[in-house]
Amino acid sequence: MRKLQDTIDRIEKVDSSWDKKTQKKLDNLTKPKGSLGILEELAKQVVRITENETPQLNNKVIFTMAGDHGVAKEGVSAFPQEVTTQMVYNFLAGGAGINVLAKHVGAKVVVADLGVACDLKEQANLIIKKVNYGTKNMSRTAAMTREEAIKSLENGIEIFEEKHCSDKSRSSCIDIAGMGDMGIANTTASSAISVVITGADITSMTGRGTGIDDSKLKLKKEIIKRAIDANKPFADDAIDVLAKVGGFEIGGLAGMILAACSRRVPVVVDGFISSAAALIAYKLEPKTKDYMISAHASVERGHKTVLDYLGLKPLLDFNLRLGEGTGAVLAMGIVDAAVKILTEMSTFNSAGVSKENVKA
């Protein structure tokens, strides 16, 4: 709990007074004022977060965290539980969607086991910070103990901290972090978290996940109702929500957000599961919101409501619903482009271009 509280205490409020200076710089670049729209907003946000007028996003890292869910045995997913493990190996072998897209944008993928249901083979590029062998079936009992919930958050913090500025070189410091998830049945946990925290109804917050049919969707909603009724999570206590209806990878991702914010590193939030983790982080410390960039509008039902609650607008809208951080890495590429606009474009003066006729 000490690590968690220390990390939260280190998170500073973002200072919006940086914006004026950044906008002035943007307005001196060879383009009509404001004509790069959201790219300009992103550049301002990165300056605000990093408190660096000329940020560089060279070291992009996507944290893909995995965990299993006891509730999977209720048949709420289209895939069997062993797929969590199989996909972790796929990430490590470099063959998954996240690997392809991360390579495309020049991001590193950090794969971590927060609670997969079996012992994974140790290997150099896998971080094992297992809290337990999958959560318990939340439709019958709490998914995890309060201690385990805290442990998952602190493990997420540790994973970020161990990768951030891992040696004394500037280049080992993470410039922008992305979030990704893997865990069969984790949309069920994410829906439950989102229902409890946002207050939205179960139907509006429950989608088809990996692609379940109508009868499974009906069952999934019943299971979520049963989980909430049985556990009565307390919305204002994020650790209670995480413990009762969450998941280890969701806790890990929430912890990673807290750690990134405490180090003034922008965090790109992937889709529905990552946004549920963002809800946990936000409830623990609302200042985290200003460090978050929503990558994309997921197909998963309820995602928009979660983003509205957080006050975030998604950058991309590609009908994605894969998770793993696939939307987040694509968005990281766009954020990088936005920052380069700020740092690499010529000014009207340096390029000898006439400015617009400005009226008083």
Place this chain on the structure above:
Amino acid sequence: MRKLQDTIDRIEKVDSSWDKKTQKKLDNLTKPKGSLGILEELAKQVVRITENETPQLNNKVIFTMAGDHGVAKEGVSAFPQEVTTQMVYNFLAGGAGINVLAKHVGAKVVVADLGVACDLKEQANLIIKKVNYGTKNMSRTAAMTREEAIKSLENGIEIFEEKHCSDKSRSSCIDIAGMGDMGIANTTASSAISVVITGADITSMTGRGTGIDDSKLKLKKEIIKRAIDANKPFADDAIDVLAKVGGFEIGGLAGMILAACSRRVPVVVDGFISSAAALIAYKLEPKTKDYMISAHASVERGHKTVLDYLGLKPLLDFNLRLGEGTGAVLAMGIVDAAVKILTEMSTFNSAGVSKENVKA
């Protein structure tokens, strides 16, 4: 006219029977079916266009074409006309928005003068295919002669052809082409073209361009009305529309689309001006539509109507209104990512991942 007709005649209908095979391949990759949404659609489109099951988009080229507009002297832009020339030099020096973003996604920028109002200094990376020294003031007379309109289209074709497969190596062949524009007052021409071709009213099709105020916007609409009334362009004759209310860079871009389609190269359409060029290309040969990818939803009023007319959905929505091809290069990066999903991801079999439980 011969070159134009030959190019149009070479454009083949895209064969959608490729989609089934591509979707089957996508469905064997380690992800839930359809979970990469629009990325999967883009991958299918590129296969359809290129008729290559394993396309690679290594050679990305953005064609940024410049031209001046006689109508600028009516005061329809926030910037003075000399900015067209100044910005061309800025492109050549590598300091403009398009240069920064093209470098970010690994695209080359080809800068071409289709009709800037002065003689530009010759230099290695500038293509001079000037039709004339700016168009005439379309609010009083036709912007150009019919011969000039054809010449601008054919110059655009030549520009593409000279860059495409410029030597015998495969790597010199353009894998994906993007469109960008530069020309003070060219939103005025683009609005006029779009009004005539789509049949929409002037108010709904006229925006603030580089950022004009209310009184200039009112004037701009009056000028567009005057141009259409004076010239009476015939909507079903795209060359007539281009001649009467168009621009040389718009004709060049329309020609470049035709050339790219004739060589089965996907074309990424930038914002409002590029979309007006796409309207011209589409009216000359409707088959071109299937080769087009709309990069983004521009802030410029009327863009959505133009895209609806073309049946295109914009990929990004970043409130951009810079032109130059800035939205197009960002979109090219996404299309590249989509194609890599198809060609670089592991299959369920190769990765040893279980498939979903499929019902009959």
